[in-house]
Structures are given as structure tokens and as C-alpha cells.
Amino acid sequence: MAKAKVAFLKTSAKTILEDYARLMRLAEYEKHVPKDHDTLIKINISWHVYFPACSTTPWQYDGVVSTLLADGYDRKRIIPTHNRTVVVDDKKGIVNNHLNTVDYKHGLKPIHLYEPQWEWVTYTPKTGKYRVLDKVYPDGVKIPKFFFGRNIIHLPTVKTHVFTQITGAMKNAFGGLLNEKRHWTHSVIHETLVDLLRIQKEIHSGLFAVMDGTIVGDGPGPRAMMPSVQNVILASADQTAIDAVSAKIQGFDPLEIDFIRIAHEDGLGVGDPRDIEIVGDDITGVNFHHHKQAQTFASRGQHMIYHGPLKPLEKILLRSPLVPWSYLASRLYHDGYWYPFVGKKRVEMIMKTEWGKLFRDYDLAEYKKRNEVPAYLQQGQA
Numbered sequence: 001m002a003k004a005k006v007a008f009l010k011t012s013a014k015t016i017l018e019d020y021a022r023l024m025r026l027a028e029y030e031k032h033v034p035k036d037h038d039t040l041i042k043i044n045i046s047w048h049v050y051f052p053a054c055s056t057t058p059w060q061y062d063g064v065v066s067t068l069l070a071d072g073y074d075r076k077r078i079i080p081t082h083n084r085t086v087v088v089d090d091k092k093g094i095v096n097n098h099l100n101t102v103d104y105k106h107g108l109k110p111i112h113l114y115e116p117q118w119e120w121v122t123y124t125p126k127t128g129k130y131r132v133l134d135k136v137y138p139d140g141v142k143i144p145k146f147f148f149g150r151n152i153i154h155l156p157t158v159k160t161h162v163f164t165q166i167t168g169a170m171k172n173a174f175g176g177l178l179n180e181k182r183h184w185t186h187s188v189i190h191e192t193l194v195d196l197l198r199i200q201k202e203i204h205s206g207l208f209a210v211m212d213g214t215i216v217g218d219g220p221g222p223r224a225m226m227p228s229v230q231n232v233i234l235a236s237a238d239q240t241a242i243d244a245v246s247a248k249i250q251g252f253d254p255l256e257i258d259f260i261r262i263a264h265e266d267g268l269g270v271g272d273p274r275d276i277e278i279v280g281d282d283i284t285g286v287n288f289h290h291h292k293q294a295q296t297f298a299s300r301g302q303h304m305i306y307h308g309p310l311k312p313l314e315k316i317l318l319r320s321p322l323v324p325w326s327y328l329a330s331r332l333y334h335d336g337y338w339y340p341f342v343g344k345k346r347v348e349m350i351m352k353t354e355w356g357k358l359f360r361d362y363d364l365a366e367y368k369k370r371n372e373v374p375a376y377l378q379q380g381q382a
Helices: 016-026 058-070 090-096 099-106 169-177 182-203 239-250 258-265 297-306 311-318 324-351 354-361 364-369
Strands: 004-010 039-043 078-082 120-122 142-144 151-155 157-161 165-167 206-218 226-236 276-280
Touching: 004 016, 004 239, 016 058, 016 206, 016 226, 016 276, 039 058, 039 169, 058 078, 058 099, 058 151, 058 206, 078 090, 078 099, 090 099, 099 364, 142 169, 151 169, 157 226, 157 239, 165 239, 169 182, 169 206, 169 239, 169 258, 182 239, 182 258, 206 239, 226 239, 226 324, 239 258, 239 276, 324 354, 354 364
Parallel strands: 004 276, 039 078, 039 151, 151 206, 157 165, 157 206
Antiparallel strands: 004 226, 120 142, 206 226
8 A cells, every 4th residue: 555645743823824834735735635626624513612622723724724725726615514413503613613703704604514405315335335334324325415526624633532532534524424313323433434434535526634733632532521732733635544643643553443444454545654654743752642432421321322231222212212312411411511510621721821812812703803804805805
């Protein structure tokens, strides 16, 4: 298998936008994201409140869009793309994570794939077979028709996850390609991510990922984590390789993480660090010492359903009229207990850093107070 290329840089809040431009160019993104196609920006909103490392950062989104525009991509063909889950409201998340400021700054109009105007169609791979998706969805695997023939740039963050150990570029597709019943796949999540990568490589005109590790998350992600400032960013056209490098700098062996290993074995990407060329800064000695498969009270219950003694009841508990109980339990735990009593203190800790100040600067009201006229309005292209 040919070597993959992953760009890696150390950064700061003062230089972050320039560093994102350098990062993307080091990864030769223009070779993989053709200008004559629309470019979807797949934003990650893992929670509708702001929690550091949980969701796409405003500077990550801004850096990517600013670079695209500077390099001649048509603003009207850059499309922020969102989905939601049964427990996360993406429209609230856009505001609370200050992503709406980037939309305003660059004149972008997000789409929300669950809205009725977006058609979902049944898809069968043209090369190879599904590992699990056809069994999870025997009536057909449905994906957004709008994705066909368009580029996609994923914007994940560096963090751990209760089901997949880490979550990154490959997991980011999970939030766009599948509908609100995607939790049905959690018991076979690793194979699901590989199936989704196969789909992406067939339907998209270009595939790229830009990962933010300015603040990273350790513990039972994607929400109940301990954030820390690490000041790194990554980019690659190889979704498996960027996840492998993310896993490595978090302190894990990438090939011990099933979705990375399987994608590598299936020839869908490079998961072996020995076959990945790192450009930019050296990752030697970078190790965040993240913890393996940490759990919360809520995720332990989910694991009991997907992999434990409650497995025989999975369909009754998660695919029947009883299913709202699980959504309610998750919302009560994360929104009602964890965030106000645990999470807020961790947010306050990060808000004292340079990144906290930059996050406040991206508040839309604060942005407008500074009388900054968006570039597209200055150019008379509104």
C-alpha cells in the first residue's frame, strides 16, 4: 500500500488562521478537493452546548473556509452541512459553538439534512460489499442524495469516545451519511465506520479532513471529557491515516483500534503509522496519555445493551415504542446533571486560556460590535 500523507502543525491562538492555511497546503488539499465541484463542509456538533474539544471549533471552520476562499474556491459553492441526533439539536449547537459567526463572516448558508427538502436514497456499494449496514438496515441503506458528486471536508476534533476509543474523520461521516436511526449501528460501530468510508470514496468527488487539536478531550467522549490545551492541528486526504495519527498522539496503537485496522486491511486507507508520511512539525514525543475506553453512568448502560447482558433486549429497548426512554435518560444525564455540575467547571477552566478568549471573540454579538464588515459584503457579492 502506498504511503499516506498527514500534515501536522503546532499552533497558537494568535496564528491559528494562518496555520490552518499552511496545514491544508502542506497536505496538498487542492489535489483532493477539485474546484469545479461544490464543497460540503461537514461540521461536527456533538453537543448543543459549548464544551471544549466536543465539537468543531469556530477557528477551525473559519481557517478552512478562509483558506478555500483565498485559494480561489467559489464562496457560493461552499456548503456548511449539518445533521442532528435524537439527543443533539444542531441549530442550537451552531449558535452556542459560535459557528454562526463564521457563516456570517463568509456569507455561508448551512443546510440541515433532516429537513424535508433533502432526499435520502438507497445505496449499495459498487466495489466490495457492506460489512454490516445491510444487516442493520435490511430495507436499504439510505444516504443523502445531495452528497453525490460533491467534495466533502470533515472537521472533527481530537478526542476519545465511549464506543470507538477515539473519534475523528471516519466517525465524522457517521453524523452526515446516516439518519437519526444511526444509533442502531452502535453494537457494530467499527464495521459501520468502514462501510461509510467505502461509500464516501464512491460518491464524493473529493474527500479531505482537517482536525482540530487546539483543545483535546480525554475520557468518556464525545461529551463528558476532561479538556486540555494541546495546540496541534492535522489535515489529510486519507481519512484512516489522519485518525491513525490522532490515535498515536493520544497515546494509542492505531492498529489496536478496530475501525482503523479494518479500514487498513480493506485497503480503504493507511492505518499503520510506519506507512504514513508526516509533513510539517515532528510528532516524535507527542503523547497526550489519554485513557482507554473511559465510561460514564449513561454509557455503561448503553454498553450493557449493545455488548452485555441486555443484548437480547436491544431491539425492544432501542427500536420499539419504548425507545424514547433512552433519549430522555441521555438528555437528563448529560444536560440535566453532568453539564451543570461537572462540565461547567471544565469550561470555565478553558475560558481562562488564550483559546477561551478567542472563543469569546467569535461570539456573533461581539464580532458585530467590532464593526467588522464581512469580506463578501466589502466585495459587493452579497
